[in-house]
Amino acid sequence: MAKGTRLSGATLLVTGGGRGLGRRLALGAAARGSRVVIWDVDAERGAAVRDEIRAAGGAADSQAVDVTDNQSVKAAAELAGPVDIVVNNAGVVSGRRLLEAAEQDIERTMQVNVLSLYWVTRAFLGGMVSRRRGTVVTIASAAALVGVARQTDYSASKFAAFGFDESLRAELRAAHTPVNTLVVCPYYIDTGMFDGVRTRWPRLLPILHEEQVASRVLDAVEAGRRKLLLPPVVNLLPVLRILPVGVFDRVMDVLGVNQTMDHFTGRAAGRTGGNTGVAHPLTEGTRDPMTD
Template sequence: MTDFRGAHVLITGAASGLGRLMALEAVQRGARVSLLDRDAKGLTEVCEAIQGGKGGAGGFVVDLSDRAALQATCAEVLAQRGGVDILINNAGIVSGKTLLECSDDAIERTFQVNTLASFWTVRAFLPGMLAVGKGHIVTVASAAGLAGTSRLVDYASSKFAAVGFDESLRMELKRLGSPVRTTVVCPFFIDTGMFEGVKTRFAWLLPILKPDYVVRRIMRAIAGNRSRLIMPRFVMTVPVIRVLPPFLFDAVLGFFGVNRSMDEFVGRH
């Protein structure tokens, strides 16, 4: 089991959405938290909301797409607040545009935030976990990291990479004989505003998930050392469907409305 009591939890993308809720929940469970986000105002509000928890909260303003700045911030966290016990790479962005509509800069930024930032944070904090013989690394990916769809070419590609990152890291840690654990989280669309406007054809099978529910499931998965959390359960059929020829796989996703889910996307303003 992974115990939050007295643990130092670092969360990226913590100024709003899932990151904010996970920070509040971690403190409720007895953790002290370090929070990273580019939104200074949002970070301040979260830190003020959770002051009084064990060790309080430390907010660090940083653009996760800036590798040098992120690495410097990770070093600052280590110097000011010590080693990290639970690292939650939660930050993510989405353009919601077709491949040809996306700018070069937007595509690169999607990968920098959704994928590469995890490399830099893990490289910063994993040595400390290995030294003390414990730790937990959480990658908040997406159901889009299991099945791609239109208007999510950049996003889905970055999340496929995030899923592969977690899997390869898990295998690497096992090869090293390390007790450090990993958890990858692959949820369907979540009602945080990030995917405002998305639709689902069969809400009873593929519901737009509620943030509070998702956070509860994530925290339980971390505490229980689950290696993978997929929500809702229907998304777990994707690996099975993949045995079909591509034209049938595409037809199944089309029937369930997945390939049209982004048609009315507007995103967070």
């Protein structure tokens, strides 16, 4: 196992840090002694988390950043200074079938969930490599392991996020650089983004809690883990892909993975941005039910 990155005394940057899993990661890292830099497209939301950390005696800064804009990312990175742990957490999801999703929503999903990984990581990776320490965390999803119905663009983007982490890890290993990567693939998390979603086998595939996932991610960073799949049964999902297609489809039906969205009754009231797929889909933090 790779050597982990201690949170105490480290600087951790989290994108989409104004709410959801991003907020929990920021609070948890600060409680473990990190200086936290919060990036969120919403300045007020990021500042609120910053102030929450400072009120508890922690060290935190916040910046309003659109992580899909490379120039904005570069400018914000200059202000943030050296970072030891980058958590690529910002994500969006429309929850719509391919023929129902608006073209701008599909494009935005790819910009936020894939392209931002390159811009944010590139902004800090050089410093990590030169200091020969650090961790790049990519919050992917269980949808990175198997395609999910009614989330075609989202699933494809998370497959790409998983590939980004895997390729980056290979690149760093080939260069004999002791910088860690960690990919996180959780099942649904109770962020409230989707109303009415429930799983067929709640004991096998339970809805996860933000605090629980954040704590596990931070533990994994310190332990030097390379992959974190939650709950543990999710580790079996990629194995299913070696089955014949017909058998694979049947198993997915039995598990009810594709049927979870059939219970979707609507987006939470008052959320008309971020990854809601309606109105103005900006990088509004972590309202992604599978990744925060």
